[in-house]
Amino acid sequence: MYYGPGLCGKTTNLQYIYTRTSPQAKGKMISLATETERTLFFDFLPLSLGEIRGFKTRFHLYTVPGQVFYDASRKLILKGVDGVVFVADSQIERMEANMESLENLRYNLQEQGYDLDRIPWVIQYNKRDLPSVASVEELRSLLNPTGAVPDFEATATSGGGVFDSLxxxxxxVLTELKRGGK
Amino acid sequence: MGDPQMVMYEEEFNQIQVVCERLIRDANALVVFIVDKNGQLIAAAGEHEHLDTTSLASLTAGNIAATGGMAKLLKEKEFTTQFHEGEHQNIHIQIVGQRVILVVIFDERSSLGLVRLRVRKANEDLNRIFESLLKKVQDPSTGSPFAEITDDDIDNLFND
Known part of the structure; x- marks a missing residue:
């Protein structure tokens, strides 16, 4: 599940993964978006990552709509979530939106009976190529103060860091599944 | 956490498949498939080779989730049935046992009345199968099928 504030690059992450995976490993990418290409409900991309001891691993990647007023839809998509990539927008002026979105994630997960501290998740500091970005240290101090969450720098438009996060x-998620996922 | 992971065993899978095949015949339907509420396809029967069932499964689950959200706003528990009418094909969607979704695609060779009638019977059968499956999964003596997977196995998947 890709989560994050509006226009942070969640859909771009999926689009990059879609263009860079072999046709036999992926299914069709679905975008339920408005006419202006803002995600309305979700984007969906099924992906096979190979086999472990004869078990085929298949992942379903989803994005949530980032805009604040789509909260009702966002909550629905979190049902049954196995893991989250929180995509933060590195631009200084989006810092508040990042923090608000992360709080929203924690709150919405709680509503579905999940605890963010107990599910698999990583943070992606996206848009590192833009001029007015905060330093990784600043981003980390706000979004990952304990440093406990694996985090990655990324430029989703050109693909940097996209596969690292995924x-x-x-x-x-697989480690959690092996452990029993309870 | 939310629902526990669903583990499907061969015995129940075969029973589910039989119910789907029968529903195809009894309802004169084109395609029948079963999806869990997270959008994973569980079983499919009928002429589904040309269909993108993975996408259909995901969208069905999204649809059910959105309808469930509307139900909640109206203080309803859920809306168990949905029907979408097209020019040539129609989709009937039914929630089974609050856990899985039964989808029937049919055309003018069948009718909504017939589909509803046959879905009711299939619903009862599926409910029974999923109940017994749930009991099996919750039985503590049934170990995780993934217990033998090591951390190295998982690492190896990502070495490229």
């Missing part, structure tokens, strides 16, 4: 969360 692999990290996929690995955490």
């Amino acid at each position: 692999k990290a969360v996929a690995k955490l």
